[in-house]
Amino acid sequence: MLDNQSLYKTMLRIRRFEERALAEFSTGKLFGTTHAYIGQEADAAGIFAAADPGDVVFSNHRCHGHFIAYGGDPYRLAAELMGKATGLVGGRGGSQHIQWRNFYSNGIQGGIVPVAAGMALAEKVQNTGKVALVFTGDGTLGEGVFYESLNIASLWKLPVVFVVENNRYAQTTPVELALSGSICGRFAAFDIPAWERDTTDVLEVRAAAAEAVGYARAQTGPVGLILRTYRFAAHSKGDDVRAPSEIAAFKDKDPLTVHAPRLGDDERARIEAEVAAEIEEAFTRAASDPFPMMKDEK
Amino acid sequence: MPTVLERLNHALHHALETDPRVHLLGEDILDPYGGAFKVTRGLSTDFPDRVHTTPISEAAIVGVANGMALRGLRPVAEIMFGDFVTLAADQLVNHAAKFRWMYNDNVRVPLVVRTPMGGRRGYGPTHSQSLEKFFLGVPGLKVVAPNTLGDPADLLAAAIAADDPVLFIEHKLLYTRPLLEAGVGDLRDMQIETAGGPYPAHLLRFTPHSHLTIATYGYNFELARQAALDLLYEHEIFAEIVLFSQLSPFNIDPLLESVQRTGRLLTVDEGTLSLGWGAEVISRIVERSNDLSRYYVSRVAALDLPIANSKALEDEILPSQEKITEAAIELYHEEGASHQSSR
Numbered sequence: 001m002l003d004n005q006s007l008y009k010t011m012l013r014i015r016r017f018e019e020r021a022l023a024e025f026s027t028g029k030l031f032g033t034t035h036a037y038i039g040q041e042a043d044a045a046g047i048f049a050a051a052d053p054g055d056v057v058f059s060n061h062r063c064h065g066h067f068i069a070y071g072g073d074p075y076r077l078a079a080e081l082m083g084k085a086t087g088l089v090g091g092r093g094g095s096q097h098i099q100w101r102n103f104y105s106n107g108i109q110g111g112i113v114p115v116a117a118g119m120a121l122a123e124k125v126q127n128t129g130k131v132a133l134v135f136t137g138d139g140t141l142g143e144g145v146f147y148e149s150l151n152i153a154s155l156w157k158l159p160v161v162f163v164v165e166n167n168r169y170a171q172t173t174p175v176e177l178a179l180s181g182s183i184c185g186r187f188a189a190f191d192i193p194a195w196e197r198d199t200t201d202v203l204e205v206r207a208a209a210a211e212a213v214g215y216a217r218a219q220t221g222p223v224g225l226i227l228r229t230y231r232f233a234a235h236s237k238g239d240d241v242r243a244p245s246e247i248a249a250f251k252d253k254d255p256l257t258v259h260a261p262r263l264g265d266d267e268r269a270r271i272e273a274e275v276a277a278e279i280e281e282a283f284t285r286a287a288s289d290p291f292p293m294m295k296d297e298k
Numbered sequence: 299m300p301t302v303l304e305r306l307n308h309a310l311h312h313a314l315e316t317d318p319r320v321h322l323l324g325e326d327i328l329d330p331y332g333g334a335f336k337v338t339r340g341l342s343t344d345f346p347d348r349v350h351t352t353p354i355s356e357a358a359i360v361g362v363a364n365g366m367a368l369r370g371l372r373p374v375a376e377i378m379f380g381d382f383v384t385l386a387a388d389q390l391v392n393h394a395a396k397f398r399w400m401y402n403d404n405v406r407v408p409l410v411v412r413t414p415m416g417g418r419r420g421y422g423p424t425h426s427q428s429l430e431k432f433f434l435g436v437p438g439l440k441v442v443a444p445n446t447l448g449d450p451a452d453l454l455a456a457a458i459a460a461d462d463p464v465l466f467i468e469h470k471l472l473y474t475r476p477l478l479e480a481g482v483g484d485l486r487d488m489q490i491e492t493a494g495g496p497y498p499a500h501l502l503r504f505t506p507h508s509h510l511t512i513a514t515y516g517y518n519f520e521l522a523r524q525a526a527l528d529l530l531y532e533h534e535i536f537a538e539i540v541l542f543s544q545l546s547p548f549n550i551d552p553l554l555e556s557v558q559r560t561g562r563l564l565t566v567d568e569g570t571l572s573l574g575w576g577a578e579v580i581s582r583i584v585e586r587s588n589d590l591s592r593y594y595v596s597r598v599a600a601l602d603l604p605i606a607n608s609k610a611l612e613d614e615i616l617p618s619q620e621k622i623t624e625a626a627i628e629l630y631h632e633e634g635a636s637h638q639s640s641r
Contacts, residue, residue, distance in 0.1 A: 056369065090402035099401035104368070108392045114358040115393060118365020118373075125321075125347075126370060145388075148358035155353070 002049045004262045007202045009271045010048075011041035011256055014065040016279045017074050018233065021064070021081055025237060029287055030081050034095045037065030039200075039232035042255035043165050044069035046205025047133065047225070050213050051161075054102065056123060056132040058116040061096040063105035066135055070103050074279060079286035086289040102130075110136075110143025113162070117153045117222075120160035124220060131159040131216045139170025141179055141186065153222035154190040161216050162187070162224045167231040172241050187224035194224030200255040302450050303473040306337050306412075309451035310374065313458045314345045317372060320458060321348045323359050324376030334378045335414055335473055356385035360411055364394050367409040372458055380415035380467065381424050387432070394463040395438035406461040410454075416469035416517055416568055417600075417616050422607035428600070430467045431569040434546040434578070441546040442497050443467040443516040446478045447490070448543055456496035467545070469517030469568070484523055487530075494544070499552040503538035504530060509630055510562035513553050513579055515542040518566045518617060525622035533623075535630050537564075545575065550582040557583050562594045562629050566622055571599035594632040598625050 002010070018036040025031070037044065040062075048069040051057075059066040067077055072088075080087030081095055088098045096107030106112050116134035123130040140146055141164070153160050164183055168175050187194035193215060195208045205227060212225040230250045234240035251257070260268060300308075313320045322338060328351045332339030342349040352359050356377055363373035377383050383390075390411065397407050417426035433441055442457055442464055444450035450472075457464035478485050491501040502523070514522045519541050529535040538560065540553045557563045563583060565576030576597035584590060601615045 058365075088402075089400065089404065092402050093400050097396075097400050099397075099404050104397075104401075104405075106393065106396075108388060111357075111361060111388050111393055114361025114389070115365040115368070117358070118362035118367075119369045120365070121362060122366045122369035122371045132365075145355075145357040145361060148353070148355035149361065151353055152355065152358050152362060156350070 004259070005267055005271060007045050007049060007206070008256070008259050008263055008268070009275060010045040010069050011202060011259065012271060012275045013074065013278065014041045014044065014068050015256060016275050017068060017077070017282070018064060020279050020283055021078070022233065022237065024283065029283075032094060033236045034081065035062040035236050036233035037062055039250070039254065040165055040167060040229045041065055042200045042202040042205050042258070043163070043227045043229055046202045047163065047209040049206045050209035051133060052130070055130050056102045056116075056119045057104065058112045058119065058132065058134045059103065059105040060109070060112060060135050060137070060140070061107045062137070063096065063098060063135070067098060067100070067103060067105070072100055072103065075282035075285055076100070078282045079289050082286050083291060084286055084289040085292040086286065091292045109140050110145045113140070113146050113149040114152070117149045117158050117160050120153070120158040121156065124159055129217065131161055131213060133161040133163060133213070135163045135165065137164065137170070138166040138168065138175045138179060138183070140164070141183065142170070147186070150187065150190040150192060150222070154192050157221040159216045159220045160222045161213055162192070162222065164224065164226045166226060166228045169231065169235065169242070171235045172239060183226050184224070192222045192224055194226055196226040198228040200229055200253045201258050202255055203259070299476040299479055301473065302444060302446060302475050302477065303335070303337060305449055305451040305477065306444070306454055306468065307339060309454040309458070310338060310341055311344065312451075313374070313455060314341060314348060319370065319372040321350065321366060321371055321373050322376065323350045323352055323363055323373060325352055325354055325359075325378045327351050327376060333376065335470065337412070337468070337473070338376065356382050357389055360386035360389035361393065363409055363411070364389055364407065367394070367407045367463070368397065368405055372408045374410040374412060374458060377411060377413035379425050380413040380429055381427050383411070383413050383429060384432070386411070390433060390439060390463070390465065391436055395436050398462060399438055407463050408461045409463040410457045410466055411463070412466040412468060414468045414470045416471060417605050417612055418471055420607065420609055420612070423604040426605040426612070428568040430465070430545065431574045433465050434575060436546070438462065439546070440464045440544065441467060442544050443469070443542070444472065445516055445519045445541055445543065446472065446475050447500050447519065447541055448492070448498060449477065453497055453543055467516065471517045471520070475520065484527060493552050494549060497544035499543065499549070500541040501538065501552060501556060502541065503536070505536050508536040508538040508560050510535070510537050510564060510626060511553065511556040511560045512537050512539045512564045512566055512622070512626065513542070514539065514566040515545060518568055521617060521619045522566050522622055524619045525626060528619065528623050529626055533627060535626065537626055550579070550586065553579065554583060554586055557593065561592055562632070564596050564598065564622070564626055564629050566598045566617055568600055568617055570602045571597060572602050574599055594629055596625050596629045598622050
């Protein structure tokens, strides 16, 4: 089990990475777009504190936080965002399409969900003891294939953890305009046990994730893990139409603020300095790396 | 000779028997039904743990198969009717086909999606189409179509053994057709040359001095072959046929070699005419030529309409032997026939 310092450090690494990534658009080092995880760090830090290092992960367009909490190298991710040859996938994928070890991400809503179910099936028939975790959001629940996947995962008892990070907005559309019924009820309809938490406390997320992941592994079956959270950053870069007062009202739920009192001032200062140096090193080093060349394609 | 159906069934049985990583997924594929077209008959009895009948969920069938392929298995998914493959298009185009390249060759996706296409069984607008044209030219996705000349079992075995995704298009009318035998029956007077890797192209001709070339694939080879025999015996026109097994990506060279000799190319396929397979084939021939005036080209394909339920209308909409014969005669008589005979 990760201690409080490690959890704080994981969340801070995500926060500082995302802040730096957003800032690098104005320097021209990043182009295109990105989807920052700022505000949701407790989810990734808590879940990966509960999962096994060998578990299989399929993440989505907002994948940086998951990747860093999974144990990924911020330097390789920064290089990927910059389109460098040294990036995770050589600059071919960019922000939303990365792959490293058992971590995968894709930028299509919904489509990754059956893929994760299939991964869980493969792990099951090969008796690896691994579970598959797939990250979705409230917006993903509009996609029909999500429900096809719940159905099959329940029928075939696939060890897959369906994470729903409900950050209350699908791009700009509030959940009230896009989602009928309850999220928990969706899992109940398929007889899939689900853990639902309205929290940004990493310890509470970790506890729920430990139960959910543990259940999926022990029972070799699917579970839901529904986490109500809030994203402080825009959906991508400049597309935020929420009232500043609404965002401000959530600031006391900032996962870093919630967790910070569990650390001493000195510990926090030390972690802050370590993370700052790491992120600086990651982006500086990535910036000086070469761009990729086209390979000879068959 | 065995039928195409028997050979496909054999290939699946053999793959399941020899490779424990092979799994089948699809709707209604369990015995005693054994699949809507019976390609999977007997397999769930012999391999109950690796033949998975699914809900009616085409996107999830291919999605699950994708995930299995990424994690060490060799799934073969069946889409009951090719018309339904549009429901799985996202999985094919944005997932299976992209993963390897997008992830910088970190992963491979040994996935096969089999599906029957084609009309003439009176199934109407949503169970008769040939939709493969929408999946041609998708980077990272191979599209393969069996026929009665090469062994369909070899094609399917190669697709299952391949480390990259293959969309395997089986025309419904091929299932009950027996494989052809060189030197016998329709092939009695034809010479056959086969070139290319696991999904070869075949050249069939009566003489080295053919008047025109017909390019085709899948079931439409049955029609084109009958047309070629008719053209020879009734009209004294020598047509040679280039029969493709691999539709995308594809090598134009076997066809180019033929068309450079005949100067006349007729493409025959069952997709809708506009912006279809024939258009790409002809474009490639033309762009490899430095003298466009040398070539005369024509296409036979489905009319740009849904496929009607009524046989009277369906016959009008889809290619037929008569339409191929007629188009070939017209092509043969195009202005410039003199430069044919001058050779």
